Amino acid sequence: MEFIAIGVIILFILIYNNKIDGNKFIKDIEPNMHFLMESDYHFLVKAKYGSEDEEAINKLFATRIRNGLVTIILMIFLFLNNLNFINLILAFIIGYAVFKAPYLQIKKYYKNNLHNINMLLPYYLKSLEILIQHYTIPVALSRSANTAPEIFKLGLSKLIAKIEAGDSTVDPYMDFAREYPVRDSMRMMRLLYRLSLGSQENKQEQLLMFSRTVSALQSKSRDMKYQQRLESMERRTMLMLMVTGGGILALLMIVMLMMMQI
Numbered sequence: 001m002e003f004i005a006i007g008v009i010i011l012f013i014l015i016y017n018n019k020i021d022g023n024k025f026i027k028d029i030e031p032n033m034h035f036l037m038e039s040d041y042h043f044l045v046k047a048k049y050g051s052e053d054e055e056a057i058n059k060l061f062a063t064r065i066r067n068g069l070v071t072i073i074l075m076i077f078l079f080l081n082n083l084n085f086i087n088l089i090l091a092f093i094i095g096y097a098v099f100k101a102p103y104l105q106i107k108k109y110y111k112n113n114l115h116n117i118n119m120l121l122p123y124y125l126k127s128l129e130i131l132i133q134h135y136t137i138p139v140a141l142s143r144s145a146n147t148a149p150e151i152f153k154l155g156l157s158k159l160i161a162k163i164e165a166g167d168s169t170v171d172p173y174m175d176f177a178r179e180y181p182v183r184d185s186m187r188m189m190r191l192l193y194r195l196s197l198g199s200q201e202n203k204q205e206q207l208l209m210f211s212r213t214v215s216a217l218q219s220k221s222r223d224m225k226y227q228q229r230l231e232s233m234e235r236r237t238m239l240m241l242m243v244t245g246g247g248i249l250a251l252l253m254i255v256m257l258m259m260m261q262i
Contacts, residue, residue, distance in 0.1 A: 036065075122214060122221045129210060173192055183217075
């Protein structure tokens with residue numbers, strides 16, 4: 001343990017006096033720490049920041065490693081007067097928790113984001129359905145972009161750009177669905193693509209199928225909202241009952257103690 005403490009102190013002094021470049025040290029060890037990178041980390045970073053730059057993603061990961069290592073060193077310094085195996089393990093556990101925290105935050109953001117998309121997608125598709133009755137699919141998508149929920153605007157701009165560039169395959173629609181991977185998004189974009197291929201003769205029939213599917217999604221979304229409100233009310237009621245019960249119990253204990261003293 002003493003050797004570890006001495007090594008940490010020497011390393012800290014060298015970094016503090018700029019004898020060792022701390023950033024270069026992290027950059028050098030970062031490739032060897034990639035086994036700690038979560039399998040879905042690239043996907044989550046892309047979902048939050050919209051960046052596919054490998055260097056930017058690695059930089060974020062390197063920052064996580066740096067914060068974790070600095071925390072471990074600081075914890076060892078705190079335990080220096082009583083450094084034993086348990087405290088050393090505790091220092092590494094706390095350092096790992098600091099390293100893991102940004103990943104958990106970005107994963108929570110992604111889940112919340114998916115929930116918002118799930119709730120908003122049926123209503124956006126309903127507005128798109130109205131436009132499709134009067135315009136072609138590419139024109140309807142372009143006209144819907146300005147009034148679409150903010151969360152869809154980036155994906156829509158990519159979808160419209162690919163269609164205008166001449167891509168008449170299903171790929172642009174599937175890319176949009178993969179960017180917003182919520183309930184029925186794949187099926188809805190396939191329906192939209194088939195609607196874009198349909199002739200005027202069978203357009204009404206395909207539009208009717210699209211309309212029914214959108215209405216079903218809206219119904220599910222309303223049910224989900226109602227269920228959430230119900231669960232929220234149940235939690236508040238349970239909290240109120242627990243607080244009231246706890247208050248009454250505490251009051252009874254105080255009264256009993258006062259009576260015992262008398």
